[in-house]
Amino acid sequence: MDNIIRELRFSLRDPVVALTLLVGVLLSAFTVFSGLKEVDTERAQIERVKQMVDDDRTYALADQSDAGGAAYYAFHFTYAPPSDLAFAARGVRDDLPWKHRIRMLALEGQIYETDAGNPELSRIGKFDFAFFAAFLLPLLMILLLHDLKAAEVRNNRWAFLSATGGDGGRLLLSRAVLRAILLFACIITPFLAGVIVSTASLMSAVVVCAVIGLNLAFWLVLSLFTTSRIQSGPTAAALLLGAWFTLTVALPVGGKLMVEQSVPVPMGGEILLTQREAVNDAWDLPREATLKPFYERHPEWANAEPVSEGFDWYWYYAFQQVGDQTVESMSEALRDGVAERDKAMAMIALTSPPLLVDRVMSQLAMTDIAAFQSYDQCVRDFHAALRAFHYPMLFGGKEYSAEAMKELPTFRPCASNS
Amino acid sequence: MTEIALKADSLSVSRGRVPVLSDITFDVSVGEVFALLGGNGAGKSTTLLTFLGFLPPRSGSVTVLNKPVTQNVEFVRQKSAYLPEAANLYPHLNARENIKYFLSLAKVPRSASDIEAALDEVSLATEARGRRLSSYSKGMRQKVAISLAILRQAPVLFLDEPTSGLDPVAIDEFNQLITKLSAAGTTVLMVTHDVYGACQIAGRVGLLKAGSLVGVFEAPEGGQISPEEVHRAFAEGA
Numbered sequence: 001m002d003n004i005i006r007e008l009r010f011s012l013r014d015p016v017v018a019l020t021l022l023v024g025v026l027l028s029a030f031t032v033f034s035g036l037k038e039v040d041t042e043r044a045q046i047e048r049v050k051q052m053v054d055d056d057r058t059y060a061l062a063d064q065s066d067a068g069g070a071a072y073y074a075f076h077f078t079y080a081p082p083s084d085l086a087f088a089a090r091g092v093r094d095d096l097p098w099k100h101r102i103r104m105l106a107l108e109g110q111i112y113e114t115d116a117g118n119p120e121l122s123r124i125g126k127f128d129f130a131f132f133a134a135f136l137l138p139l140l141m142i143l144l145l146h147d148l149k150a151a152e153v154r155n156n157r158w159a160f161l162s163a164t165g166g167d168g169g170r171l172l173l174s175r176a177v178l179r180a181i182l183l184f185a186c187i188i189t190p191f192l193a194g195v196i197v198s199t200a201s202l203m204s205a206v207v208v209c210a211v212i213g214l215n216l217a218f219w220l221v222l223s224l225f226t227t228s229r230i231q232s233g234p235t236a237a238a239l240l241l242g243a244w245f246t247l248t249v250a251l252p253v254g255g256k257l258m259v260e261q262s263v264p265v266p267m268g269g270e271i272l273l274t275q276r277e278a279v280n281d282a283w284d285l286p287r288e289a290t291l292k293p294f295y296e297r298h299p300e301w302a303n304a305e306p307v308s309e310g311f312d313w314y315w316y317y318a319f320q321q322v323g324d325q326t327v328e329s330m331s332e333a334l335r336d337g338v339a340e341r342d343k344a345m346a347m348i349a350l351t352s353p354p355l356l357v358d359r360v361m362s363q364l365a366m367t368d369i370a371a372f373q374s375y376d377q378c379v380r381d382f383h384a385a386l387r388a389f390h391y392p393m394l395f396g397g398k399e400y401s402a403e404a405m406k407e408l409p410t411f412r413p414c415a416s417n418s
Numbered sequence: 419m420t421e422i423a424l425k426a427d428s429l430s431v432s433r434g435r436v437p438v439l440s441d442i443t444f445d446v447s448v449g450e451v452f453a454l455l456g457g458n459g460a461g462k463s464t465t466l467l468t469f470l471g472f473l474p475p476r477s478g479s480v481t482v483l484n485k486p487v488t489q490n491v492e493f494v495r496q497k498s499a500y501l502p503e504a505a506n507l508y509p510h511l512n513a514r515e516n517i518k519y520f521l522s523l524a525k526v527p528r529s530a531s532d533i534e535a536a537l538d539e540v541s542l543a544t545e546a547r548g549r550r551l552s553s554y555s556k557g558m559r560q561k562v563a564i565s566l567a568i569l570r571q572a573p574v575l576f577l578d579e580p581t582s583g584l585d586p587v588a589i590d591e592f593n594q595l596i597t598k599l600s601a602a603g604t605t606v607l608m609v610t611h612d613v614y615g616a617c618q619i620a621g622r623v624g625l626l627k628a629g630s631l632v633g634v635f636e637a638p639e640g641g642q643i644s645p646e647e648v649h650r651a652f653a654e655g656a
């Protein structure tokens with residue numbers, strides 16, 4: 001106990017250590033704080049846009065006298081609310097859309113017309129707690145440890161320390177472990193404060209602490225191993241930075257290139273264009289060309305008399321759906337490909353502790369590819385429900401009425417821990 | 419019969435592949451001051467490091483308080499205080515904090531007044547004691563290291579050029595201090611190139627040349643070793 005207190009006071013008096021820890025706690029607090037603010041902003045934005053879209057819809061529906069017009073003018077706001085842990089790991093949330101304005105037209109085009117948001121802002125948004133804990137933390141660790149022994153040797157203290165304490169190696173090991181623990185505490189404290197503020201689950205917080213601890217332990221062991229072999233501080237630092245670069249930059253970038261090469265995936269833009277072309281071309285085709293594939297998909301309406309008042313809405317919506325059908329396989333290939341690439345990247349992440357931290361955290365925060373795909377599925381299910389609601393009025397002769405429209409499905413976000 | 423505290427027996431030591439000490443034999447009695455003299459690179463520091471268990475003998479042996487060093491490193495370090503050459507204590511701590519830190523490391527608790535007394539003995543200005551060592555001169559740092567060695571109250575002192583950087587007054591004080599400690603039973607093995615200082619306080623002076631002990635001078639009963647004689651031997655290459 002005395003030894004711990006002695007070394008604690010000793011380390012905290014060391015300007016390099018104190019400054020590094022200060023940087024650690026400030027960066028951690030900054031990322032947590034800006035993450036919490038970002039989540040608040042998103043929630044407020046969701047509230048506002050949802051209200052706006054809902055009001056617009058009510059307003060638009062008041063004027064409608066048929067199912068076709070009602071489906072055409074009624075927009076729905078779909079979104080994936082940020083999870084309670086989303087403040088800590090933005091994941092792909094800034095790169096892939098998590099909100100849409102959807103109506104019953106062809107869906108694929110609406111999905112892939114990405115809501116790019118503000119690309120400048122999203123890059124700053126990337127500097128989140130997960131990024132800090134995964135990728136920058138090792139640098140602080142290297143800063144704290146690369147010169148631990150070398151400085152003692154350089155200053156003629158190494159033999160003196162060992163002669164005085166009996167075992168210099170053990171002393172330096174305890175100093176290294178203590179510094180790692182201090183750094184861990186500096187990083188974790190703001191995060192835990194964020195967890196309390198956001199009421200995120202304690203279980204996920206524990207897992208986050210565990211993976212960050214693992215990351216730290218990895219760099220601790222690597223630093224100790226390197227400095228035990230390399231007598232010069234700068235050389236040890238260079239080697240450790242090399243390892244850092246390999247594990248945090250070269251491996252994911254190289255891995256991504258390799259995975260993208262080996263798993264080809266159609267572009268969302270391609271799907272959008274193909275679907276739009278299919279819809280546009282349908283105007284000039286004989287109706288048969290559209291209705292045949294539509295009724296093949298929906299045999300239940302094949303023998304019914306479609307509602308043909310005013311503009312022939314049923315035909316219009318049939319070719320919207322056939323537009324989706326044309327790109328169905330592309331869209332599936334895109335989703336499968338993205339999932340497969342993600343699986344490959346998960347394997348790569350197993351070889352690098354920083355990548356693993358980043359992945360585990362965005363998984364827990366539901367800001368990873370899987371969460372994005374489940375939101376995508378959620379939108380598709382909702383759109384399918386819209387079609388299931390309107391089709392009887394378009395293709396099956398069910399009567400349109402304001403009363404009936406009260407049953408119009410409303411979007412509810414799918415599974416989220418929020 | 420006097421008791422032997424330190425003993426080097428046909429000791430040879432290499433650093434890397436280079437033989438540094440060859441076939442050295444000497445012993446130091448309890449309470450004796452033994453000074454090793456020699457030029458730069460003669461192997462003086464190497465001798466001390468071997469006694470402290472940092473360098474293994476290639477052949478021969480070293481013992482401290484009758485225990486072979488190789489098998490009793492912890493014991494030896496516990497029983498001895500070591501003053502390294504050009505001691506650099508921690509620059510971000512002041513004199514008192516440095517001393518407290520190292521005493522705690524050595525597990526020898528000393529009171530604040532003990533520490534002040536030790537700093538008084540080396541005449542470190544009171545005003546300087548609360549300042550960080552980064553602002554100290556070489557001599558002031560050396561004084562802190564010496565007071566630390568005293569505070570250990572170890573039976574054996576290994577001193578590597580303890581007076582380097584000290585002014586003449588401080589050197590005199592240091593010599594008196596060592597004489598006092600030796601009279602109280604502390605065994606001192608010190609390494610120096612200060613021929614006159616060594617002859618003044620040492621019971622015996624060993625002359626080390628290129629890793630060999632080329633001569634040992636002993637003080638006559640109640641007198642001192644003649645520095646001229648040692649100096650001559652030093653210059654001639656014995």
Ligand SMILES: Nc1ncnc2c1ncn2[C@@H]1O[C@H](COP(=O)(O)OP(=O)(O)O)[C@@H](O)[C@H]1O
Nearest residue numbers: 433434438456457458459460461462463464465
């Ligand atoms: N760390 C070391 N590694 C290899 N050789 C060393 C080392 N330190 C000293 N030496 C060599 O050992 C010899 C004796 O050095 P040392 O005992 O320090 O001499 P002295 O203290 O008498 O000046 C010198 O030739 C020196 O070059």
Ligand SMILES: [Mg+2]
Nearest residue numbers: 462463464503
């Ligand atoms: Mg030397």
